Amino acid sequence: MKLGVCYYPEQWPSSRWATDAKLMVDAGITLVRIGEFAWSKMEPDMGNYQWDWLDEAIETLSNHQLSIILCTPTAAPPAWLIQQYSDILPVDQYGSRRRFGTRRHYCPNNPHFRLHTEKIAAEMAGRYGNDDRIVAWQIDNEFACYLPRCYCPLCVDTFQSWLEKKYQNLTNLNESWGTNFWSQTYTNWTQIEPPNLTVAEPNPSHKLDYYRFFSDTWVSYQQLQIDVLRQHITSKQKITHNIIASLTDIDYYQLAKSLDFISWDSYPTGYQENLAHLLEDTQTDTLMLASDLGHPDLTEFFHSLTRGFHKSPFWIMEQQTGQINWSSYNTGVNQGAIRLWTWQAFLSGAEAVVFFRWRASRSGLEQYHAGLRKHDGEADIGYNDLVNIKSDLELMDRISQDKSSRQVAILFDYNHLWALDLQPHRKGFSYLKLAFSYYYALRRLGYEVDIVAADSKLDVYKLVVAPTLVLGEKSLANRLSGYVKQGGTLLVGIRSGFKTETNLATDLPLPGVYSTLLGTKILAWQSLLPGLSYGLKTSLSINPLQASIWVECLKPLLNVESIIEYTSGSYSGYSALTRNKIGKGAAYHLGWYPSTAQLDGIIKMISEDSLLPSPESPPPGTSLFLRGNNHIYLNFTNQSIEIRKEDSIFTIAPRDVLVK
């Protein structure tokens, strides 16, 4: 476990650098990320490269045994470049060309921008690619933030080429998009526009492809930089990118592929405030949590999600260290938070935690965003927490000898996510929310959970949960079938198999290609108005015995068991949960949108059935991790929490970590 910090030497007098370096080392920091957003300092005018200041900064930091993470500065192209090529500026979905003055003001398909990206990356890599003091490269910063997709004329052209490559001919595209609906048939590739500013909501197949195209665009823009870097750097230097895991505009599985490892930027209070809709089902539990720590299960959900993107351990490239400035209330943060978050990241598999940022910025948008040091250079609460973290490092090292063996996985797929979110059909329906509700229920029961790609290796898991498989993919059905036959347990949720891979509605009886796997036919489905629910009947302990939000009327096929039935409404007598035993395993099909309380009962039943060991449930307000014989409890409340275990009683102090 390594500690790092994000540092912007260009914002402070060079005379301060050594002092800062010493204070970093004092706090246990060994890594420093620099260079991000410093393009105009590196290249003040076109072709006029200035490296002296960076040389000096690296020298000063290295003299204190700090290792460097160097960033390509492309997230903030300088004013002179924008003035020269104003078509670098992106066009938003309303058709407005945006302006210079903040960051991320570029279209990643713009050839001028791509050329100058290559140039600056080549210059940097040429200079520092063989320098052992640099241990890693970060490419750009938080792709797809603010404007996930550009709609400029160059993007239109590129989209058309992308489509031509994908579909080869227009007949294929027209069929794949179902353009016989509303006369949308294309007779020339150049007729195809991006799906913005349409009169009504666009064709979901068209829009899904624009999402895919732009996800590919970010991957390709990143690859451009990777290719340049690889030409110059040694194999000791690793390449990464720092994602915002809560954004869902890029298929991060794809983005992570050519990287050496993936990183993400973790801001627990920000996600808690801005993603409050994901937490609606956790209200009761949430009440007792300390309000300034974020929601631990939500933070951890994103840790687990990121962990699944790449086989190497992930990094936290930006770890919140105090109040942020981009949520509604920007809650203050108190002592202990940063230590808890660091422990949580570590236990979730992070190999390094890089704190954002060293010192609060005096200028620009992030002035009210805390750093480890205040504007005046004095220690802020984050720095004070570091003292305690430093003394934890040895314990962490010991714990990290024991690997977690996670036996449960959630399938998470961006194509399915986009397809669902493009047509939620019911206000509030969101793939992320549905996936989180499963994660939350599993974690409250004590399971440690992986989140994995649809094409990942599943046989290491006893239980795999697919909250939904909205796109019908034959190969996926086959893979899941194989997994179950060999003894795996699979739980599949609502809306599965409704669509084809190009986002048409399937013409197979539902659940389409998953019908054999699940052993069901969905006779009908409904969105229920708020307040409306259908009764349920079962011998399981499910509470409440009512299905709301979304219901599917399941008919078990031959030899398939019905475990829960509807007792009221149109589907009365039909099944709401089924079990299909195939081979050595079983596939469960869940027919309604479960509350996390209902999932509790369902998962317990499934784990009994499948002989999945039941872990210890953490007390409300805590998170629990098992490493070897160590139970590690994190207390996310401001109260002491008592644990009674067999004959012993012990207490976790407020906001503290306890290893037992």
Added chain:
Amino acid sequence: MKLGVCYYPEQWPSSRWATDAKLMVDAGITLVRIGEFAWSKMEPDMGNYQWDWLDEAIETLSNHQLSIILCTPTAAPPAWLIQQYSDILPVDQYGSRRRFGTRRHYCPNNPHFRLHTEKIAAEMAGRYGNDDRIVAWQIDNEFACYLPRCYCPLCVDTFQSWLEKKYQNLTNLNESWGTNFWSQTYTNWTQIEPPNLTVAEPNPSHKLDYYRFFSDTWVSYQQLQIDVLRQHITSKQKITHNIIASLTDIDYYQLAKSLDFISWDSYPTGYQENLAHLLEDTQTDTLMLASDLGHPDLTEFFHSLTRGFHKSPFWIMEQQTGQINWSSYNTGVNQGAIRLWTWQAFLSGAEAVVFFRWRASRSGLEQYHAGLRKHDGEADIGYNDLVNIKSDLELMDRISQDKSSRQVAILFDYNHLWALDLQPHRKGFSYLKLAFSYYYALRRLGYEVDIVAADSKLDVYKLVVAPTLVLGEKSLANRLSGYVKQGGTLLVGIRSGFKTETNLATDLPLPGVYSTLLGTKILAWQSLLPGLSYGLKTSLSINPLQASIWVECLKPLLNVESIIEYTSGSYSGYSALTRNKIGKGAAYHLGWYPSTAQLDGIIKMISEDSLLPSPESPPPGTSLFLRGNNHIYLNFTNQSIEIRKEDSIFTIAPRDVLVK
């Protein structure tokens, strides 16, 4: 009573057509609407017309004795046409040119589009205009949906010409618009821009004329097609257009004039969800209604509204058959709904009910929109309902021998509506809502109600209600006067006579030109803040005795009776409801915004006064129609409802129809 279905043969393999046709016939369907949105199939490239597929589709359907409603496909111009003439694309009120990719992406004033409209219409009419298998033509689809008005440069020119024709000279326009306010005087027609993107809210006279201009534009664009069709078709073929009755951007009285009959697209759950603000005053009653049937009075309100647009019986050209995809929650729909809606349409005067759509679409925006058949071709709940409807048809035929004699009418006028809605003055004030509250109160009392144009024949009614007559029109005042003198009863609501026909404030004492008719002077008026009300005093049974929302201080003129007075607030002692007996009839002037509960008492009083027979009130949750001696009850709840009548008791089953 005929049953039909909307069919899109171009979306399915021709090999399936015969199967579909047979299934239609089995369910009692005799009409099939086709051709809508199929332009790119009919004319894949400019001038390259392809009719074979349509010939075959018509042939197949006709072979099963199905009659055809053929649609001009102009609501969805093909990509090649847009690529050729990109100025066909409409410009929205924010000044953005919209893009190809859905439907209704055209400016109806564009000359290229009008030319190609004529061409395709002429081609179709030339080919099928003499074909007895075609019984009707539908022009385009749902004019004014999404973008009711275009603001492109061509529309600016056309607007200026329209104004020049209307006002002849600028002096007249300047006076009619009151341009001496804020220096808005025009000295050249070309100075007049559309009323969008103004710095403040535009001049109401200016804006009202743009509304009128664009309503005329749609009428004119429709006429272009009618003229082409009439040149080719036989008189057996009827021409219609399918409106969205809940949209108020077109004067449908004008639009209906040159048609042979009018049709509308009825989606009860959609209107219930999206027009919830119209139902605020019906909350208590609404609670017992089945949530998936829509609000029966609201659905019927639009039936009655549409019935008033044309003297021929109207059609339902699209009847909801299951869940829709364009409201917030898109509630599921259960068995029995489609039958109830068909009965309700029939009893409201529909001559045909055409179900939307045959089979759920696999592609495009409406994938989650149900059809009679599911995506996989199997029966959905709508198809199953058809079995029951089919067996009702004979009974309907018998009932339809007896005509309804509606003795009550509501005056509904688009110019008044626009004038009011352009200046609601108080948040939530809406013409449609006000009109619906009267309709609702009358229907709950058991009256069957016509909704009629201001220039329609009134003497067939015992009672005419004008919820408001905001525009002062002398000729209307005279006609209403004549109606009352000859024995009619008139009830006129708030804000009447406030404006001139060009939407200036009148300089006459209020209610302006209606003062003699109503026998009142409005001394003052007020919008009341939420929660505020003035007391009322009357011998009538009015509950609650409080006026809220909007109050007018009425002073009865000589010989005019005051029936209700204010007892608190500024208007204490002045009148809130008056009766002016003139000739053989009486004109009532109501001075506040009545709740539906208050209207109950007022209408009862008026019907006693005017010897209007009191009908039987339907039990809450039901609708009641009288045809000859038949009382037809529709039960819109999920409970059985008991009716006690004289000595007999009978029961209407949930979601059922009962004829007694």
Added chain:
Amino acid sequence: MKLGVCYYPEQWPSSRWATDAKLMVDAGITLVRIGEFAWSKMEPDMGNYQWDWLDEAIETLSNHQLSIILCTPTAAPPAWLIQQYSDILPVDQYGSRRRFGTRRHYCPNNPHFRLHTEKIAAEMAGRYGNDDRIVAWQIDNEFACYLPRCYCPLCVDTFQSWLEKKYQNLTNLNESWGTNFWSQTYTNWTQIEPPNLTVAEPNPSHKLDYYRFFSDTWVSYQQLQIDVLRQHITSKQKITHNIIASLTDIDYYQLAKSLDFISWDSYPTGYQENLAHLLEDTQTDTLMLASDLGHPDLTEFFHSLTRGFHKSPFWIMEQQTGQINWSSYNTGVNQGAIRLWTWQAFLSGAEAVVFFRWRASRSGLEQYHAGLRKHDGEADIGYNDLVNIKSDLELMDRISQDKSSRQVAILFDYNHLWALDLQPHRKGFSYLKLAFSYYYALRRLGYEVDIVAADSKLDVYKLVVAPTLVLGEKSLANRLSGYVKQGGTLLVGIRSGFKTETNLATDLPLPGVYSTLLGTKILAWQSLLPGLSYGLKTSLSINPLQASIWVECLKPLLNVESIIEYTSGSYSGYSALTRNKIGKGAAYHLGWYPSTAQLDGIIKMISEDSLLPSPESPPPGTSLFLRGNNHIYLNFTNQSIEIRKEDSIFTIAPRDVLVK
């Protein structure tokens, strides 16, 4: 005290003018404002000036001894001018060029518009500048209403020049804006764009300068007109502009400087409805107020604010006279309101009250806006109120012999306001709201309060309150220090000293340059989530003993007293209110966002400490002013209110004024 009225003779037949003039005189009116918005009547075509109608109007009014306030008509440039130079039309922050059709459709930096402004102003001044019947000139109308800032290409150029003048060289600008953040360094003045359409929220230094630039633009555009007028007019004619005091886009201290006096447009019900968020903390008191009178403390806050802009007495240039048309509910207004408002304006220091408007407009946007006379020419409630006001005038004159001696002032500064509002950091945080909460608390305690510029003479006040001093200004710190040393009492609130004058975060320990003055160090600060608070401990009577919204952890420096301490949360034991005695006075530093109830206790303590006399508190629902020995009570409720004083009891009638 003079009464006036806004009159638009161009909107009514000249035959009516004499009647109107007589009715004005009957009601006690002596001033008439005309000419506003009449450009197209004065100059129907370019260079074609028409003054006969205006001559006649002035003649008619003067014949009735009415004095004239003449307006330059530039707020409404005519259609012909816009058609000739369409780039006069302003561009909004979304990049849309707005259209002709209402008012204020001009960019004040446009050279064509500035030229034609000079021409029309010169023509008017040349003709009427030497005319004794004209007593004052109003320039334009309500600068910055609707579109406070333009973003057209000309504004971009002008902004660049403004910056060049301010910063001299780019190094200076880059440092002052901190452009080393996110690579925002400029290497050419022409690279600098306005801060709209940026990808993220723009640099606060950049945005603050655009605010300053545009405030200067309005000042400069006004100066253009003043310069022209001064060339022609006699010194008897005074120049003013009528501001909207609730708008905060112009530094009105600057705008007022070259005027002879300042005026504002007072619409109590409009501000009450539209600025409801400012009143959140006054809910309980507000309940008893008559709903149609506006909130008296809010109205008076704007009177006091305006009074501080210029050393001459201010005017109400538009006084509401009945319902308005631009809030949500546009509440009706009842008898007595206009008299109360006039008294309140008089007691707040207004020298004249000009009623808006004479007669309700028949055309344009303001049709539903009341005047003294209704559309039909008859008296509306405002005119009836005038009768009573007229008979009050003598009493007012007597009272005005005694000047108010206000001993308390609130510091109000637009640069601080902009800096705070650009980065509220916490939802709902607003400078205006914070300032109003202090004003409200002081007024409820009975203090009459001045609101003054940061550079104004403070030694006339016993107590000066700075709700916040967010920008650290050394000279201000020195002046405040001087004020305290000489015996003044200063209370300074949260967020003080956080920023530099160019809106960077200070690198000094907080409160930065105010640290010596206040004798504190702010160790930390937090925004608290809604519902969260920290306990407080004090011997004062403070209720509730809880700090919420925003807390700062104060450490008193040597010899500085702590008066209130935190008892829970992170800051437990640290100070929340301190007193620093320096010289003969004391500076208090308040560390949290106080409720008005808490301010009550704090102010009482401070006034005891500082020997500031405690005034009589007005009963809830009333306002109280002291002039000489006269206590003047205004009753803003619909109830009689009893006052018990020593041995006497007296009663203020509802909506009445009582002088005791």
